[in-house]
Amino acid sequence: xxxxxxxxxxxxxxxxxxxxxxxxxxxxxxxxxxxxxxxxxxxxxxxxxxxxxxxxxxxxxxxxxxxxxxxxxxxxxxxxxxxxxxxxxxxxxxxxxxxxxxxxxxxxxxxxxxxxxxxxxxxxxxxxxxxxxxxxxxxxxxxxxxxxxxxxxxxxxxxxxxxxxxxxxxxxxxxxxxxxxxxxxxxxxxxxxxxxxxxxxxxxxxxxxxxxxxxxxxxxxxxxxxxxxxxxxxxxxxxxxxxxxxxxxxxxxxxxxxxxxxxxxxxxxxxxxxxxxxxxxxxxxxxxxxxxxxxxxxxxxxxxxxxxxxxxxxxxxxxxxxxxxxxxxxxxxxxxxxxxxxxxxxxxxxxxxxxxxxxxxxxxxxxxxxxxxxxxxxxxxxxxxxxxxxxxxxxxxxxxxxxxxxxxxxxxxxxxxxxxxxxxxxxxxxxxxxxxxxxxxxxxxxxxxxxxxxxxxxxxxxxxxxxxxxxxxxxxxxxxxxxxxxxxxxxxxxxxxxxxxxxxxxxxxxxxxxxxxxxxxxxxxxxxxxxxxxxxxxxxxxxxxxxxxxxxxxxxxxxxxxxxxxxxxxxxxxxxxxxxxxxxxxxxxxxxxxxxxxxxxxxxxxxxxxxxxxxxxxxxxxxxxxxxxxxxxxxxxxxxxxxxxxxxxxxxxxxxxxxxxxxxxxxxxxxxxxxxxxxxxxxxxxxxxxxxxxxxxxxxxxxxxxxxxxxxxxxxxxxxxxxxxxxxxxxxxxxxxxxxxxxxxxxxxxxxxxxxxxxxxxxxxxxxxxxxxxxxxxxxxxxxxxxxxxxxxxxxxxxxxxxxxxxxxxxxxxxxxxxxxxxxxxxxxxxxxxxxxxxxxxxxxxxxxxxxxxxxxxxxxxxxxxxxxxxxxxxxxxxxxxxxxxxxxxxxxxxxxxxxxxxxxxxxxxxxxxxxxxxxxxxxxxxxxxxxxxxxxxxxxxxxx
Numbered sequence: 001x002x003x004x005x006x007x008x009x010x011x012x013x014x015x016x017x018x019x020x021x022x023x024x025x026x027x028x029x030x031x032x033x034x035x036x037x038x039x040x041x042x043x044x045x046x047x048x049x050x051x052x053x054x055x056x057x058x059x060x061x062x063x064x065x066x067x068x069x070x071x072x073x074x075x076x077x078x079x080x081x082x083x084x085x086x087x088x089x090x091x092x093x094x095x096x097x098x099x100x101x102x103x104x105x106x107x108x109x110x111x112x113x114x115x116x117x118x119x120x121x122x123x124x125x126x127x128x129x130x131x132x133x134x135x136x137x138x139x140x141x142x143x144x145x146x147x148x149x150x151x152x153x154x155x156x157x158x159x160x161x162x163x164x165x166x167x168x169x170x171x172x173x174x175x176x177x178x179x180x181x182x183x184x185x186x187x188x189x190x191x192x193x194x195x196x197x198x199x200x201x202x203x204x205x206x207x208x209x210x211x212x213x214x215x216x217x218x219x220x221x222x223x224x225x226x227x228x229x230x231x232x233x234x235x236x237x238x239x240x241x242x243x244x245x246x247x248x249x250x251x252x253x254x255x256x257x258x259x260x261x262x263x264x265x266x267x268x269x270x271x272x273x274x275x276x277x278x279x280x281x282x283x284x285x286x287x288x289x290x291x292x293x294x295x296x297x298x299x300x301x302x303x304x305x306x307x308x309x310x311x312x313x314x315x316x317x318x319x320x321x322x323x324x325x326x327x328x329x330x331x332x333x334x335x336x337x338x339x340x341x342x343x344x345x346x347x348x349x350x351x352x353x354x355x356x357x358x359x360x361x362x363x364x365x366x367x368x369x370x371x372x373x374x375x376x377x378x379x380x381x382x383x384x385x386x387x388x389x390x391x392x393x394x395x396x397x398x399x400x401x402x403x404x405x406x407x408x409x410x411x412x413x414x415x416x417x418x419x420x421x422x423x424x425x426x427x428x429x430x431x432x433x434x435x436x437x438x439x440x441x442x443x444x445x446x447x448x449x450x451x452x453x454x455x456x457x458x459x460x461x462x463x464x465x466x467x468x469x470x471x472x473x474x475x476x477x478x479x480x481x482x483x484x485x486x487x488x489x490x491x492x493x494x495x496x497x498x499x500x501x502x503x504x505x506x507x508x509x510x511x512x513x514x515x516x517x518x519x520x521x522x523x524x525x526x527x528x529x530x531x532x533x534x535x536x537x538x539x540x541x542x543x544x545x546x547x548x549x550x551x552x553x554x555x556x557x558x559x560x561x562x563x564x565x566x567x568x569x570x571x572x573x574x575x576x577x578x579x580x581x582x583x584x585x586x587x588x589x590x591x592x593x594x595x596x597x598x599x600x601x602x603x604x605x606x607x608x609x610x611x612x613x614x615x616x617x618x619x620x621x622x623x624x625x626x627x628x629x630x631x632x633x634x635x636x637x638x639x640x641x642x643x644x645x646x647x648x649x650x651x652x653x654x655x656x657x658x659x660x661x662x663x664x665x666x667x668x669x670x671x672x673x674x675x676x677x678x679x680x681x682x683x684x685x686x687x688x689x690x691x692x693x694x695x696x697x698x699x700x701x702x703x704x705x706x707x708x709x710x711x712x713x714x715x716x717x718x719x720x721x722x723x724x725x726x727x728x729x730x731x732x733x734x735x736x737x738x739x740x741x742x743x744x745x746x747x748x749x750x751x752x753x754x755x756x757x758x759x760x761x762x763x764x765x766x767x768x769x770x771x772x773x774x775x776x777x778x779x780x781x782x783x784x785x786x787x788x789x790x791x792x793x794x795x796x797x798x799x800x801x802x803x804x805x806x807x808x809x810x811x812x813x814x815x816x817x818x819x820x821x822x823x824x825x826x827x828x829x830x831x832x833x834x835x836x837x838x839x840x841x842x843x844x845x846x847x848x849x850x851x852x853x854x855x856x857x858x859x860x861x862x863x864x865x866x867x868x869x870x871x872x873x874x875x876x877x878x879x880x881x882x883x884x885x886x887x888x889x890x891x892x893x894x895x896x897x898x899x900x901x902x903x904x905x906x907x908x909x910x911x912x913x914x915x916x917x918x919x920x921x922x923x924x925x926x927x928x929x930x931x932x933x934x935x936x937x938x939x940x941x942x943x944x945x
Contacts, residue, residue: 017294021237023288025281029326029328030247031249031360034249036328038161040157040253041157042139044064045139046062046065047062047124048060048061050135050137052117055112055113055114055115056077056115057075057078058075059074060076061073062160070162071091072091079109079110081378082130082371082373083369083372083386084369085368086367087366087367088162090164090165093165094167095245098577099322100581100614102584102585103322103387103612104387104614105385105389106617114128116128123136131145142155146372146373146374151257151258151314151317151372151373152257152370154253154368156255159358168246232244232247239559249360249361250366252321252358252368253357253359254358254359257352258312258313258314258315259310259355260311260313260355261355262331263309264309265285265306265646266643266646267300267301267305267642268299268639269293269295269299270283270296270298270638271748274331275331277332278332280298281299282298282329283298283330284326284327285305285328286300286327287304287552287611288301288560288562289552289554290625293624302611302621302623303583303611306329306359306613307383307613307647308357315374316374316379317379318373318382318383319370320371321367321368323367323580324581325578325579326362326580327359327360329360330356331357332355332356333356364577371383375741376741377728380647380728380730380731381730383729384647387617388614389725390729391726393603393605393620393650395719395827396429396464396466396828396857398680398718398719398722399426399428399680399715400427400708401679401681402427402429403430403433403683403684404431404690406432408435410450413460414459416430420825423694425701426708426825426827427825428466428826428828429681430466431468431547435449436469439476442472442475443537443538450539453539463825464825464827465825468546469545469546470546472510473516473550473553473586474514474550474555475514475517476511476512477513477515484515487515487517490527493521494518494524494570495518497567497568498567498568498569507555507556507558508556508557516555518569519582519588520569520573520578521570523570525588525589525592526589529592532593545604546590546607547606548607550609551586551587553582562579563579563582581612583612584610584613584614584615586610590608591619594606601858603857603859605620606618607620607681611648616650619650620650620651621650621679622652622679623636625658627657627658628666628688629657629660629662630766634751637765639653640678641753644678644734645735645738649729649732655681656671658683659685660685660688665767667691669763669764671693671708672763676733676753676755677733678718678732680711707807712823712824712827712830714819716818716820716851717756718732718756719853719856720756720850720851721756723852732756733753733755734754734756735753736749736754737749738754757812757815758815758849759810760774762774762808762810763808764806769802771799772806772808773798774797775798779795781843783843783900784810785811785813788809789923790897790899790924791923792900811838811840812840813843813847814840815847815848815849816838816839816848816850817838819836820833820836831856834893835891835894835895836894837849837897839897840899845873845902847872848870848873850869851868851869851935852867852868853866854866861885861887867883867885867886869882870882876942877941878898879940880933880935880938881938890934890935890936892934894929894930895929896941897928898926898927898928905944908928908943910932910933910939910942915941916929916930
């Protein structure tokens with residue numbers, strides 16, 4: 001009991017602001033300090049033994065000019081659709097390097113079928129389609145071209161480095177090497193000084209004496225670099241890292257040629273456009289539990305996707321640095337350094353925009369994927385071919401979620417549920433935090449507070465609602481706790497992470513002393529998944545889903561509030577090797593448990609705080625412990641945009657802010673912004689005041705209700721966008737430039753967003769605002785319509801007078817948007833409600849769109865039990881045709897609204913039968929009521945003029 005109280009007191013001391021002293025800077029991270037201090041210069045590496053390997057791959061050796069033992073094997077592989085993979089490691093490694101293979105999508109990587117390969121003078125050229133790779137022999141550099149245009153260079157600044165793995169010498173051997181090295185250096189310095197004096201007197205230098213100087217690669221000599229590396233162990237605050245396998249960091253510079261802006265590297269609470277870091281800290285990727293994180297800061301947060309998207313007038317490029325270890329990235333927009341010899345003859349150093357980046361990881365394989373575009377959707381598609389598309393979430397999970405740390409008991413849950421009905425506010429999910437458990441023992445209930453959990457969940461289910469409970473990765477070390485004991489006595493594998501000595505690791509978290517499941521082990525993941533079976537997780541039911549928190553992992557008494565790097569995982573991998581993918585493995589195992597409990601029939605819903613490459617295929621994440629203030633509201637948008645651009649569509653931020661108490665105005669504005677964000681959940685800290693929508697009074701409750709009604713109306717459109725993401729990982733929540741990449745004025749816009757390709761949201765984010773400016777992109781052929789009034793607007797800056805009820809939302813001309821207008825208690829109860837489609841015409845009086853439907857919860861869509869239909873309007877007819885799928889249980893279409901119609905038709909008919917319609921000439925809006933058609937069949941409505 002005392003341990004839990006002490007941990008809670010320790011934690012609450014952080015809530016006023018983040019304590020930076022708990023987290024490393026680059027200078028405090030040994031490998032980052034070493035690699036960042038490298039001088040930008042001609043690379044000391046050269047290339048030899050270059051050969052074509054199969055249809056799509058080039059292999060080569062990389063050797064260091066001065067260090068004969070530094071020999072690395074590299075490969076360039078041309079993948080389908082213009083993707084390039086570059087990898088490198090020791091030619092004869094002492095031990096393997098970790099690569100996070102489970103980040104890859106389910107489909108095997110497909111190589112180019114028609115690669116050409118040629119050696120020419122001082123370079124080697126491989127080419128497939130529009131993409132060409134030119135590799136320079138000496139110094140080693142790589143340039144990638146799209147057509148005739150260079151788009152990326154590797155090692156143009158000479159920062160390629162792989163710290164060759166070595167066997168750790170004993171303390172005596174290390175001391176002896178240092179002494180011998182220093183003695184040799186001293187002897188060499190003395191000899192060199194004598195020879196210089198002699199050469200001055202004789203007029204020339206004695207060449208023979210050079211042989212007496214110490215060889216940096218010699219067994220008895222030691223270089224300054226090697227001396228630094230001899231200090232294998234590190235200390236930070238009171239924590240010691242034994243680093244038993246020694247330094248093995250990797251480094252590479254990448255220059256984006258022709259690019260003007262860079263985006264990505266989630267997760268950071270910083271601007272959407274990545275900043276130059278030359279005079280500040282690099283961006284850090286190392287999953288950490290950071291309480292009440294600071295804004296505009298490159299500090300690491302809860303998850304990591306080492307990916308950037310480069311944008312310029314010449315097109316888009318994406319790059320993934322696939323590495324699960326601690327990683328730092330420098331960005332430089334203003335560098336005038338060389339772009340490499342291979343480009344020097346074809347472009348000016350100063351005339352073409354360039355962005356220099358420097359990637360540094362503590363361990364692992366150097367494995368880089370370059371997506372060559374050229375358009376943003378091309379990059380998304382190429383990304384999906386390697387790392388898979390997003391998973392298709394259940395429909396209910398796209399609706400509104402109500403959460404708090406914590407709802408007190410079963411009666412409290414019932415009252416919250418009933419008040420949503422009383423105030424006519426739609427809601428789909430009620431959440432329970434850690435206090436619902438028996439003493440922070442997960443997979444249990446505090447039966448004093450929740451005496452009949454199945455009854456509670458069942459009561460929600462009668463209204464089409466669900467429940468989520470929290471399950472964290474730390475397991476209370478209690479001999480009477482079934483889950484802990486079962487894991488401890490497991491006969492087939494080690495369930496728990498081990499410390500550096502090979503014993504079960506124990507640390508502190510919410511329950512006090514805890515053990516952590518080793519989710520990197522397939523056997524341990526299977527055991528974890530089994531805990532979600534209904535006979536194991538007592539009191540659970542099919543309508544109970546899961547929230548994985550604290551899975552960075554958070555260890556309250558660990559270094560940087562996480563796990564020691566020298567802990568051991570399955571396969572003898574150190575924690576430093578797998579740290580950033582740890583939470584992903586937990587997320588995945590939990591989702592697999594939900595699928596298994598339904599015998600593979602029902603889609604999982606698992607929210608995770610930690611994430612890595614590939615987590616987008618598992619479930620949603622959120623941006624962690626934000627704060628109830630206006631700056632955090634504004635920051636939620638660029639944080640979510642960064643995640644979407646990095647391939648993670650299903651993301652959200654705690655509505656209202658987790659810490660602190662929002663004013664009624666901030667609370668309202670947050671909902672008005674969040675209803676267009678992919679994952680929508682209200683959440684609050686245990687020490688905050690209650691903040692359900694009605695707590696602020698009936699006026700605010702109505703404003704929040706009005707906002708949530710818009711979300712529920714748009715669910716058919718949002719669900720269709722997630723279907724598209726499940727095909728090619730197209731972002732759901734997009735920056736303006738994704739749809740308008742040639743408009744450079746949009747490149748830094750981080751407060752106006754696109755929901756799919758048809759809706760533009762420009763939320764009011766300023767306290768006390770009475771005016772607001774909306775940026776409407778596009779050229780002379782573009783038109784926008786107010787979602788509520790259908791008034792048309794031309795592109796440009798649109799000034800508005802705003803009230804607290806104002807929600808700026810616009811439909812892009814040329815779009816067809818499916819919605820549902822009838823309000824229900826939950827999205828499940830809307831399933832059979834009829835559709836409305838809004839046909840927003842462009843200046844050519846045309847529009848197109850699509851709709852996707854299935855049962856909203858099962859995997860039956862994988863057996864063609866879905867319906868995808870294409871909708872088009874060409875000025876004289878509205879057509880539903882094409883598409884795919886066999887799903888028949890689709891609600892009918894009850895209303896068609898055509899916006900921007902310049903002339904009233906003389907008749908509107910379906911299959912020769914007249915339809916009843918009305919036309920507002922002043923607004924240019926035609927409405928057809930009850931056309932009595934379904935999306936499950938082809939139909940055409942004819943408009944005669």
